[in-house]
Amino acid sequence: MQFLQDHWRDGVEILILWIGVYQLYRAFRATRGANILVGIVMILAIATSLAFIFQLKVIAWILTRAVIYGALALVVIFQPELRSALAKLGSSRFFTFSKTQRLEFTSILADSAIQLSKKRIGALYAIEKEISLTDHQETGVQLDAEFSAELAQSIFHTKAALHDGGMILSQGRVASAGCVFPVSQRELADRTLGLRHRAAIGLTEETDAVAIVVSEETGAISMAINGDLKRNLSELEFREMLEEIFLPEQKINEDDAEETLDSEDSSLDPSDRDMVSDQR
Numbered sequence: 140m141q142f143l144q145d146h147w148r149d150g151v152e153i154l155i156l157w158i159g160v161y162q163l164y165r166a167f168r169a170t171r172g173a174n175i176l177v178g179i180v181m182i183l184a185i186a187t188s189l190a191f192i193f194q195l196k197v198i199a200w201i202l203t204r205a206v207i208y209g210a211l212a213l214v215v216i217f218q219p220e221l222r223s224a225l226a227k228l229g230s231s232r233f234f235t236f237s238k239t240q241r242l243e244f245t246s247i248l249a250d251s252a253i254q255l256s257k258k259r260i261g262a263l264y265a266i267e268k269e270i271s272l273t274d275h276q277e278t279g280v281q282l283d284a285e286f287s288a289e290l291a292q293s294i295f296h297t298k299a300a301l302h303d304g305g306m307i308l309s310q311g312r313v314a315s316a317g318c319v320f321p322v323s324q325r326e327l328a329d330r331t332l333g334l335r336h337r338a339a340i341g342l343t344e345e346t347d348a349v350a351i352v353v354s355e356e357t358g359a360i361s362m363a364i365n366g367d368l369k370r371n372l373s374e375l376e377f378r379e380m381l382e383e384i385f386l387p388e389q390k391i392n393e394d395d396a397e398e399t400l401d402s403e404d405s406s407l408d409p410s411d412r413d414m415v416s417d418q419r
């Protein structure tokens with residue numbers, strides 16, 4: 140009890156610092172310089188700890204000074220990233236959407252891609268998740284428009300000015316269109332994959348976005364996640380994948396319901412079970 144009375148302030152301080160550092164990290168990991176920054180901080184932290192543990196006084200002294208000047212240098216070097224990271228601090232991302240909003244968004248997205256697929260209109264969607272796609276948005280034309288299947292059709296129509304490139308969906312809205320995504324440099328087993336598909340793979344290698352491609356040539360719908368492209372999805376597979384990603388809680392509920400039904404089935408008398416299966 141005495142310990143708690145003496146040290147509760149330390150606990151509060153650690154908690155505040157932890158929240159602050161975590162929020163900074165969250166904002167920073169959305170930027171391109173994040174990996175470099177994390178690398179530098181890790182090297183410095185390890186080197187400083189080793190210098191203190193082994194009592195390497197001169198190295199420890201140099202490192203502590205280097206940290207101060209290094210921090211200043213980093214602020215200057217990463218000024219653009221810092222600005223956008225700080226701007227995003229505390230901003231909510233896709234998964235803070237209410238379930239109803241996500242349900243509506245998922246259904247519009249599925250309908251929109253399926254319509255384009257039936258009309259053989261080539262399309263590339265990128266749906267932003269935790270990692271910001273602001274840098275990529277800036278390569279196209281910023282729209283901030285309400286997302287609808289009709290708008291997607293107008294944008295990807297071959298005669299439309301913005302049909303070339305990808306559309307970025309952020310917070311359930313069309314953030315921008317005509318965007319250029321990084322093309323994957325990986326050696327892909329399927330050499331027939333063109334630039335649209337490679338751009339979907341490339342973007343999802345670099346970010347946690349979900350990319351959807353509608354092939355102009357075949358109308359096939361493909362989805363890229365973490366650099367992995369699932370090709371030629373059927374309508375059902377496509378809708379199911381979208382639900383798994385954007386409505387995970389619904390998927391869990393469905394699985395639970397199926398399990399309950401299965402267990403009810405298996406608890407039935409064998410003769411009853413025959414009746415149930417006959418009815419199906």
Ligand SMILES: Nc1ncnc2c1ncn2[C@@H]1O[C@H](COP(=O)(O)OP(=O)(O)OP(=O)(O)O)[C@@H](O)[C@H]1O
Pocket residue numbers: 261262263302303304305318319320321322331332333334335336337338353354355356357
């Ligand atoms: N880096 C990129 N970022 C976004 N979109 C791109 C990029 N490179 C190409 N595209 C889009 O892909 C189109 C060219 O697609 P291409 O035929 O090379 O690809 P594909 O993967 O074979 O697709 P499809 O099956 O639709 O033909 C371009 O017109 C452009 O709209």
